[in-house]
Amino acid sequence: MATAGTLPLQCISPALLVLLLGTLSSCEEQVPLVLWTHQWTPQANQPLPAAGHIVEQQQLSGYLDTILNTGPRNVLLFLQDKMSVEDFTLYGGAFGNKQDSVFPNLESALRSSSSSLVLPAVSWPASNAVIGHLQEQLETSPLYMDPDALSQLTLNASSPALLVFRLPYYIGSDLMSAKEVLSGNDEVMGQVVSVMKSQSVPYTAIYTALRPSRGSPSVAMEAALAGGRSLLQARGGYRDRERERERQRKMKERAGVYAPVDFKACESSCILLWAKGLSVSILRSGRWESHDLTPATFGEGVSPKLHGSSCDKSKARLTLNYENILGHRDFKLIFKLSQRHYRVSARRWFTLDAVELEYDGTKATFNGSRNIYAPAEYSYRCESVSSFRWPQLIPRSSKDPANQWRVAFEDFQIQGFNVSGGEFSYASDCAGFFSAGIWMGLMTSLLMVLVLTYGLHMIMQLHTMDRFDDPKGPAISVPQTE
Template sequence: MLISSSGLPAALVVFLGLLSALSPGSCDEQVPLILWTSEGVSSPRLPPPTGGHIVGQQQLASYLENALNEGPRNVVLFLQDKMSVEDFTMYGGAFGNKQDSVFPNLEGALMSSSSPLVLPAVSWLASNAVIGQLQDQLETSPLYMDPETLSQLRLNASSPALLVFRLPYGVGADLMSAKEILSGNDEVIGQVLSIMKTQSVPYTAIYTALRPSREAASLSVEAGVGGGRSLLQARGGHRERERERERQRKIKEKTEIYGPVEFKEGEDTCILLWAKGLSVSILRSGRWEDHDLTPSTFGEGVSPKLHGSSCDKSRAKLVLSYENVLGHSSFKLIFAMSQRLYKVSARRWFTLDAVELEYDGTRARFNGSRSVYAPAEYSFRCESVTSFRWPLLVPHSSKDPANQWRVSFEDLQIQGFNVSGGEFSYASDCAGFFSAGIWMGLMTSLLMVLVLTYGLHMIMQLHTMDRFDDPKGPAISVPQTE
């Protein structure tokens, strides 16, 4: 829905909640999408969808294309893990309590925009493809950033840029935790918009999510109008439809999970690699330029070039070849692994010795053997393997070209030995046993034990009196010398 700026804060969540209630489908398949431009920048007024209509992938691509053809082509995408319309109705102060709203920065940005676009019901399959659609329309790679790195970036209004900010969402029974996380996400939005305002560069902002945050069964308007008997029948039929939609959703999720990169020596698979995200960055003229290698490495119908890969019982090397990466016509990403027997543990371990970048005759080397390792019969898995933030990969030396590069793997899993049946073995996770919570518990317990020990020691120092005063007899005289 296209909403004017007058009276927007009070009407934002009301309109979102009304349109979601009119939706014929359940909200567990849809996410909202909000689009606006920077203050003082006019954008085309786009026709809103009809009430209850779910925006699909093609229609969303048409909305984005119309907005970017005449509006600013510097796009700021706030991509939350999960979000539903109910988040706005529950935490947006929909009933006049604006002091309780957790979206003050978002509402302020919508008020300052000339023509914001609010789509309450967007298919989550379409929202998952929004980065690819923007990348195709802007003809530029996405830059995954945070407010700290954005302040060091200098944007140009003449050249398009796609800045992606990932926002978390808490899942659990504690509603206050979700409210606090949404409030923190709104603060991040405010920081980003404030930095963009200081750079005086017009931009188009988009706020959406990858998945819905709630799975609430909502009755359609037609079912609610009838009598008691028809209402019960509608509820029973709605449950059946909900079960069918849930089954279809699980099938879609399974089909979306792409397979790993697989290298075979003859008929046997000897190396497997999988990652949710894979990107490289290079430092040029004081700024980092990013390139996402995920679409060229993983996915249905994607066959990366593995020429130069090899494996045997003690060493394995996986070579991924690309073209036109950050201005380099030839680019290779090389994983060098080895396994050997360690006498202390009396078992064989495999290590990722190095991750190398080979481009135009130059080779940059990152060492990973100190942090990336697992038993030889296991695979290695880690949620984040990077060379710049809590690095597990470090440059080989201070003069190595790797100091000008950054490598980032999101949800990495790799296995170079003892692969059986073309599937990963049991994963050895990189998470340490002693987490911050465990250390806090141990220190608190130690402090309580020390306090208890001190108290027992003081009690043991107490002595019983050996002289007592008899009220019927003479008073006891205690000399001062005793």
């Protein structure tokens, strides 16, 4: 272990790791953080957290900055939904049965790493800020990946990368369910580390969580002593079932639906585009002439020409090349996207800057950056995108040739950054908050309020009579005539 006053980056044995984690008391507001690197990292003169000390965001940022400045800048972030120190003391072999530990791959990685860092007590707001801090320091967007897609990604030691692997944490009716999930998560880490070793790329790995699992120490101790020695039937079975369910769900969703346009760079997907309908129209002699580009762009066996397309970390360009469209021999439909960091939201966003029509040396440009945008790690989806009828695409100027054109997309989806495995990421939908049903409810409520207000106003206008008949006075006689 490192001496006091130095950053604890030396290799830590699994037994010592368990003892370190097991000596700390449970706290519902803390999560552990484990870090290891593939190559030697020089030590830095920074004070160690004392026993029982909670590492806050500023102190954690100092540790991470030291490691990123001196160590590998290809970072693997294993981000679990929930985790507490009890998960290591209960399932990490802390009760003498090392063969029953569910973290063999993590322990092996720590044992073989050049340097390690273990923080048993990190405040969960600090752990939530880890991904944002890494993104700023590495100056790159996070890639949310799964182990199967990692083998298809080519990494470079000179180019920083932030690869995020989300890991679940569930507690079912019995405590064994949590053990099974942690075992599956450990297998995921082992699979990722194996891929990185096969590519011979130096890396820095971080294992932490977003929230504490809030496990009770007494319950955890009893469960470990009573049933901690029960072996799993098949380690990793939960992850296998989840992957199979996800694969079947995607197959059902894609059944009978054509694949998106997929532009690849370095044999990995870079830009994805999909639409149920795609058409362009031109105004000639006071009439609109339309052409449906869907059959030439999407469908089984259709391979659109994408020469002229390109992509990098900040800009992406997708060029669809056509022939003989509305009297133009060479016709191009170009999508220009860009992404950058916005300080106000403290995250990266991408925008569809322009949709261009290029034909016979003429270029018609529609601006879409004001209406078409999404977080950099998401895709953008909208039921209808067009340059007319509540347009999202607007001509660049009143004199631009785009005023003579119309572009329409039906069920439009696009992603130009952080594409993983040839699949769209989570979609940021353009649907507004006030739907038709919400408007109907609001109008009905407003009408009822108006009726109630009018009724109250009428009641307030009622007054008592200021004169009454005198009961002691002479009776009113009505003469009768025959």
